[in-house]
Amino acid sequence: MSTPQTRAEVAVVGLGRVGLPLALCFADRGLTVIGVDNDAARLDAVREERMPFAETGAQALLERAARSGRLALSERVADAAGARHIVLTLGTPSFSHIEIDMRDIRSALDDLLSVLAPGHSLILRSTVAPGTTDFVAGYLAKHRDFQIGEDVYVAHAPERIAAGRFLEEIDTLPCIIGGVGARSGEVVAGLFSAFAAPIVQTSPVQAELAKIWANILRYTNFALPNLLMMDCERHGANVFEVIDLVNRDYPRGGIAQPGLTAGTCLRKDFAFSEERSAAPGMLLAVSRVNESVPLFLVEGVKRRLGGLAGRKVAVLGLAFKADTDDERDSLAHKLIRLLERELTDVAVHDPHVATPTVPLEEALEGAAAVVVATNHAEFREASTLAAIAERAGGDCLVVDPWNCWGAAQVFAYSSEIAALVASG
Numbered sequence: 389m390s391t392p393q394t395r396a397e398v399a400v401v402g403l404g405r406v407g408l409p410l411a412l413c414f415a416d417r418g419l420t421v422i423g424v425d426n427d428a429a430r431l432d433a434v435r436e437e438r439m440p441f442a443e444t445g446a447q448a449l450l451e452r453a454a455r456s457g458r459l460a461l462s463e464r465v466a467d468a469a470g471a472r473h474i475v476l477t478l479g480t481p482s483f484s485h486i487e488i489d490m491r492d493i494r495s496a497l498d499d500l501l502s503v504l505a506p507g508h509s510l511i512l513r514s515t516v517a518p519g520t521t522d523f524v525a526g527y528l529a530k531h532r533d534f535q536i537g538e539d540v541y542v543a544h545a546p547e548r549i550a551a552g553r554f555l556e557e558i559d560t561l562p563c564i565i566g567g568v569g570a571r572s573g574e575v576v577a578g579l580f581s582a583f584a585a586p587i588v589q590t591s592p593v594q595a596e597l598a599k600i601w602a603n604i605l606r607y608t609n610f611a612l613p614n615l616l617m618m619d620c621e622r623h624g625a626n627v628f629e630v631i632d633l634v635n636r637d638y639p640r641g642g643i644a645q646p647g648l649t650a651g652t653c654l655r656k657d658f659a660f661s662e663e664r665s666a667a668p669g670m671l672l673a674v675s676r677v678n679e680s681v682p683l684f685l686v687e688g689v690k691r692r693l694g695g696l697a698g699r700k701v702a703v704l705g706l707a708f709k710a711d712t713d714d715e716r717d718s719l720a721h722k723l724i725r726l727l728e729r730e731l732t733d734v735a736v737h738d739p740h741v742a743t744p745t746v747p748l749e750e751a752l753e754g755a756a757a758v759v760v761a762t763n764h765a766e767f768r769e770a771s772t773l774a775a776i777a778e779r780a781g782g783d784c785l786v787v788d789p790w791n792c793w794g795a796a797q798v799f800a801y802s803s804e805i806a807a808l809v810a811s812g
């Protein structure tokens with residue numbers, strides 16, 4: 389095995405929510421790291437030792453990495469070839485054509501083509517459609533005549549960590565590695581042995597399928613209670629009571645709770661399977677269920693309050709899930725757009741996100757309805773319910789698909805919720 393002339397052990401290309409914590413964790417384990425991103429503002433933040441987004445424990449790691457001198461930064465993808473292992477953590481959205489959008493991956497590959505040398509390994513950490521790792525290997529073989537798995541190594545090592553739990557899960561979640569050819573898996577396992585997590589070797593396509601189907605499972609799991617919530621409204625039934633009846637002391641699985649289900653991974657990863665599905669449409673239907681929850685909530689408010697034009701609705705939460713500052717692909721934004729199309733005066737409060745929102749009291753003041761779009765811990769406090777009663781009044785309609793206060797009502801007036809909570 390030859391080793392390229394390199395000045396760092398690992399390069400991480402794309403210092404986003406996956407790449408930056410990963411780069412910091414490698415540096416923390418003593419590896420020399422080159423972090424690459426083409427967003428100058430992102431690089432400035434890292435240089436100034438400022439985490440550009442919230443990730444538990446990452447700020448301290450960033451400061452340690454800066455002190456250690458083990459993290460170098462660059463905006464040029466080609467500089468990643470200064471490291472033996474090159475990990476791609478670039479975004480992989482989906483086109484509206486139900487197809488992976490791998491333009492960032494293609495662009496990085498083209499930047500790397502001329503600088504790759506025998507001994508390099510290229511690792512796809514991004515979530516990709518089945519077959520992408522073999523495509524990447526084929527692309528390198530086609531354009532550079534490399535023997536993949538013998539002189540250059542290519543593998544998929546999917547990121548499966550949940551935002552906010554990176555530092556904990558990097559050492560515990562089994563690290564799946566699907567290497568191409570004879571030695572890619574073994575070489576890439578050497579890199580990830582920097583962490584304590586067990587390593588599971590498989591084929592590239594199995595690694596790809598395992599990652600996207602973990603997300604498909606969650607996305608589908610949440611679509612079921614969401615569909616049930618909508619069906620219960622039609623039948624005049626209470627979704628929380630039905631879920632309790634299904635789950636109570638029943639030994640064969642259970643239904644999750646309803647909510648607004650989206651986010652950058654769940655919303656798009658199903659499309660990577662749907663691209664060439666044996667049962668086309670099944671996962672699209674799952675997506676349509678989750679995507680229709682905001683409209684269901686808006687229609688529910690309209691049915692109870694009459695027209696919404698000129699009335700004030702407070703939306704609590706912009707993030708796609710609880711206790712994160714990540715708003716990407718959040719259904720809260722869709723909910724707000726739908727409310728605005730009813731000519732509603734929308735006031736938004738979220739204590740976590742970067743987008744400016746108004747203080748809680750200001751959002752609630754005089755609201756005809758309050759929609760809990762994100763179940764942040766702050767909103768689950770009794771004080772939020774008290775603030776709704778005080779600022780918006782007992783006849784304010786509260787929409788709470790998350791059952792934040794245990795009142796078990798998707799739509800109820802704030803005085804009803806207070807009475808239900810008080811009666812336990």
Ligand SMILES: NC(=O)c1ccc[n+]([C@@H]2O[C@H](COP(=O)([O-])OP(=O)(O)OC[C@H]3O[C@@H](n4cnc5c(N)ncnc54)[C@H](O)[C@@H]3O)[C@@H](O)[C@H]2O)c1
Pocket residue numbers: 401402403404405406407424425426427430465477478479480492495496513514515516547548549550551652653
């Ligand atoms: N966010 C998560 O919780 C999560 C979890 C598991 C898997 N994933 C997957 O990991 C991948 C990355 O996700 P993310 O949330 O970190 O994305 P992100 O958008 O936060 O990060 C991507 C980064 O790459 C940079 N970039 C884009 N094109 C570039 C280029 N040509 N050269 C250099 N830098 C470039 C961007 O500036 C950005 O900082 C995706 O495939 C995603 O599906 C994400």
